[in-house]
Amino acid sequence: MPGLTSVTLADSNIQLSASINILGTTLDSNLSMGPHTKALSKSCFYHIRSFRQIRPSMDHSTAFSVALALVSSRLDYANSILLGSPLKHVARLERVQRALARVVMQQRFNSRYCCFSSNSLLQKLHWLPRLSHPV
Numbered sequence: 860m861p862g863l864t865s866v867t868l869a870d871s872n873i874q875l876s877a878s879i880n881i882l883g884t885t886l887d888s889n890l891s892m893g894p895h896t897k898a899l900s901k902s903c904f905y906h907i908r909s910f911r912q913i914r915p916s917m918d919h920s921t922a923f924s925v926a927l928a929l930v931s932s933r934l935d936y937a938n939s940i941l942l943g944s945p946l947k948h949v950a951r952l953e954r955v956q957r958a959l960a961r962v963v964m965q966q967r968f969n970s971r972y973c974c975f976s977s978n979s980l981l982q983k984l985h986w987l988p989r990l991s992h993p994v
Contacts, residue, residue, distance in 0.1 A: 884937050892944040896951045903930045903955040911962045919963075926963045930955065 866873045878887040878894045885895040906929045914922055934952055941949055960966075 882937070884940060892941055892948050896941075896944075896948040899933060900951050900955050903933055904958065906930050906933075907955070907958050907962055910959075914962055914965065922963050926959050930959045 864875055866875065878885050880886075885898050886892075887894045910925065910929055917925065934956060938952075941952075
């Protein structure tokens with residue numbers, strides 16, 4: 860019910876929340892998945908920035924494993940709840956994946972200096988793009 864902010868139960872006033880965190884996923888009252896993808900991308904970009912600092916000291920296979928453990932596992936966890944959500948929320952997670960690919964492959968973030976496109980980096984890593992287009 861729109862505008863409902865609290866419920867009285869057994870003489871106790873319980874305030875309703877606009878979102879709830881269940882098993883690591885943030886669900887909002889409209890189930891738009893916006894708060895979930897925003898929190899997830901924020902967390903992933905934090906780990907990507909940290910990973911970028913130590914990436915030069917790793918070989919490719921180690922960097923690939925660390926990237927999967929730190930970030931890709933977060934993107935893959937409970938991603939089935941994104942089915943049917945607006946593409947702008949899924950695109951946010953695709954930007955995370957592309958940034959991670961650039962760090963693993965040691966490519967600059969500035970496209971002027973990058974010799975590979977984001978799609979070719981994903982192909983070299985054998986990662987599927989997250990964004991799916993309706994058939």
